[in-house]
Amino acid sequence: MINDYVKVRNLEEACDLLKSGNATVIGGGTTIFELYERGLLQDVEVFVDLEKAGLDYILEDEAHYRIGSCVTFSRLLEEATFLRNPQYMSIWEAIKAVKPMQVKNVATISGSVCSAIPFYDPPVALSSLGAKVVIAGSNGERVKEVKDFITGFLSRDLNRELVKELLLPKLPKGVGSSFIKFGRTRFDYGLVTVSCVVSVDEDGFIKSAKVFLGNYDQKPFEVVEVERALLDRRPEPNYLKGILRRLDETTPIPSIHGSSEYKKELAKTLTIRSILTAYERAMMGWRS
Amino acid sequence: MEKLINLKINGQSFKVKVKPYDSLNRVLRDYLGFTGTKRGCDYGGCGACTVIVDGRAVYSCLYPALKAEDKEILTIEGLSSSDTHPLQRAFIEMHALQCGYCTPGFIMAAYALLRVNPSPTLDEILEAIAGNLCRCGTYQNIISAIKYASRLTV
Numbered sequence: 489m490i491n492d493y494v495k496v497r498n499l500e501e502a503c504d505l506l507k508s509g510n511a512t513v514i515g516g517g518t519t520i521f522e523l524y525e526r527g528l529l530q531d532v533e534v535f536v537d538l539e540k541a542g543l544d545y546i547l548e549d550e551a552h553y554r555i556g557s558c559v560t561f562s563r564l565l566e567e568a569t570f571l572r573n574p575q576y577m578s579i580w581e582a583i584k585a586v587k588p589m590q591v592k593n594v595a596t597i598s599g600s601v602c603s604a605i606p607f608y609d610p611p612v613a614l615s616s617l618g619a620k621v622v623i624a625g626s627n628g629e630r631v632k633e634v635k636d637f638i639t640g641f642l643s644r645d646l647n648r649e650l651v652k653e654l655l656l657p658k659l660p661k662g663v664g665s666s667f668i669k670f671g672r673t674r675f676d677y678g679l680v681t682v683s684c685v686v687s688v689d690e691d692g693f694i695k696s697a698k699v700f701l702g703n704y705d706q707k708p709f710e711v712v713e714v715e716r717a718l719l720d721r722r723p724e725p726n727y728l729k730g731i732l733r734r735l736d737e738t739t740p741i742p743s744i745h746g747s748s749e750y751k752k753e754l755a756k757t758l759t760i761r762s763i764l765t766a767y768e769r770a771m772m773g774w775r776s
Numbered sequence: 777m778e779k780l781i782n783l784k785i786n787g788q789s790f791k792v793k794v795k796p797y798d799s800l801n802r803v804l805r806d807y808l809g810f811t812g813t814k815r816g817c818d819y820g821g822c823g824a825c826t827v828i829v830d831g832r833a834v835y836s837c838l839y840p841a842l843k844a845e846d847k848e849i850l851t852i853e854g855l856s857s858s859d860t861h862p863l864q865r866a867f868i869e870m871h872a873l874q875c876g877y878c879t880p881g882f883i884m885a886a887y888a889l890l891r892v893n894p895s896p897t898l899d900e901i902l903e904a905i906a907g908n909l910c911r912c913g914t915y916q917n918i919i920s921a922i923k924y925a926s927r928l929t930v
Contacts, residue, residue: 491777493796493842514840521838522819524797535796537843562832588907589888590823593832594839675906 490524493535498542499652503626505536506648513538513650515599516560518591528642536650543652553656557598561586561610564597574769575617576656578665578683582613585667587675598651601634604644604707606741607677611638612702613667615710616683619656625649635700638707661776663687664769666762669702670754672745678703679746680754684762686718688770694718699763701755704740711735714759723767725760732756781845785810786854794841801825801836803844804851812852812880816909823908826881827851833888835907852880855887863887866925867918874912882908886922895926 493514496502505511511534514520523529543556546568553570561583564571571580586592586609600610601621615635623630623637625648634654637645665685669678681702687695697718701709717731733756740751778793783803792807801818804810804827813836816824820838827836828850855861863883866872873879882905889896889904896904901922910918 490795490797493779493840495842514843517840517843518820518835518838521797521799521840525819535840537840539843587903588820588823588835589885589904590826590833590835590907591820594834 489533490529490535491533493537495537495539496541499624499650502536502538502541502650503624505534506650507626508534509648510534511536513602515557515596515602516591516594518595519599519603519605523642538650545653548658551658553658555597555654555656557651557653558596559598561592561595561597562589565592574664574772575659575685576665577769578613578616578667578685578766579610579656581667582609582669582681582683585609585669585678585681598654601637601654602644602646602651604638604640604642606641606706607681607703609667609669609678609681609702612681612700612708613665613683614654614656615708616685616698616700617656617659617665618685618698619654621654622652623649624652631655635708635710641706643706660687661773662689662770663773664766664771666765666769668758668762668765670758679743680704680740680751680758682755682758682762684759684766686723686763686766686770688767688774690774692722692771693720694723694767695720697763699759701740701759703743704738704751704755706741709738709740711759718763723763725764728760728763729756732759735759779842781842783808783841783844783849784847785849786851796840796842798841799837800827800829800834800839800841800844800849803841804836804849810851810853814877814880816877816881821909822878822881823885823905824878824881826884826908828884828888831888831891833885833907850884850887852883855883861887862928863890863921863925866921866928870917870921870924872914872917872921873910874914878908878910878912882910882918886925889922890926896922898923 514535544558545556669681685698742748814824816822825836
């Protein structure tokens, strides 16, 4: 039963409250409020609101773009112009795929990661780009990749801690990314989403690849065998069709809108499109 | 634990006691009587509860009342202090409603759009109302009304 709502002024105050074990952070509130109303936060007594804790920044250092945990989707679309570069287009597209502006105006990108809900779009794109979360607690800070931070459905690696900021690695030219979502309507949650990132050399050969599927497993699903099969190749559609048969061995989570078999076929088609788009964007870096 | 907070709604200040888990929608409708803002799904899926907070559209059913403290809240009741607002007029003239339950939410979403983009394209209108549902299916007329309103003074 929630019996207090505290607007903290700084990180230390937040960490102190979290130490007790019965407090949870509320970002935009769009997920946690619903979880509470559905009775899923029975052991939480305090909401910790970070809005006034000075975590609403978009900064950069030599190696990373740093996004404070209170930055909303709308602010990212309006202010983070680097997201329109070929390297980061998957994040741009994943945020644009969240349709209701009423959500984009309050939901935070860190919140979407901490929610650990399989059909949320940004965590898939962030995982593929090697984004990291900076986790703060009363014992200090630690850093973890988003793909490892989310451990399952509604489950993440937080132990009386909070996510302070997201780190997006600065990527060189010759890297391109793409996020594609397929839902029943363009405004719905994705039945399957895919985010691909490839880096290519000047001759057009893929030197590294990341392929993640969303709403496919309990957490963003990395298709490692496909990533490996892309190395030192140019992505011809027939070759891609061949390597994506490896998805036949997977078992995506079914839903009332799409069976496991359907999702598998859908994932193959979307992944081909996403790899080709990411590749085109990566090549743009060399042409410009 | 209840807290006494100050909410600025439609330009007026209201002192109200709220619980930590009260949504802005509950406070607006049940505590303060602003029933123009509707409660539909209550889970952020239908948009009937849309209000403007500090110039941006939000789902009031998912917005903690305590987060709204000291922010400027605009509800359908505050859209126009005297005459009918051009958006309301446009919805009436274009028959952009059937049962009318979703209408305040659509109007507030459209208001948020036209505030920053006075001449939106069809795609921009569709994006802006993507978070709102009309069970009567009057979407075509709603879109026409927003286009029409964009030609009036909003």
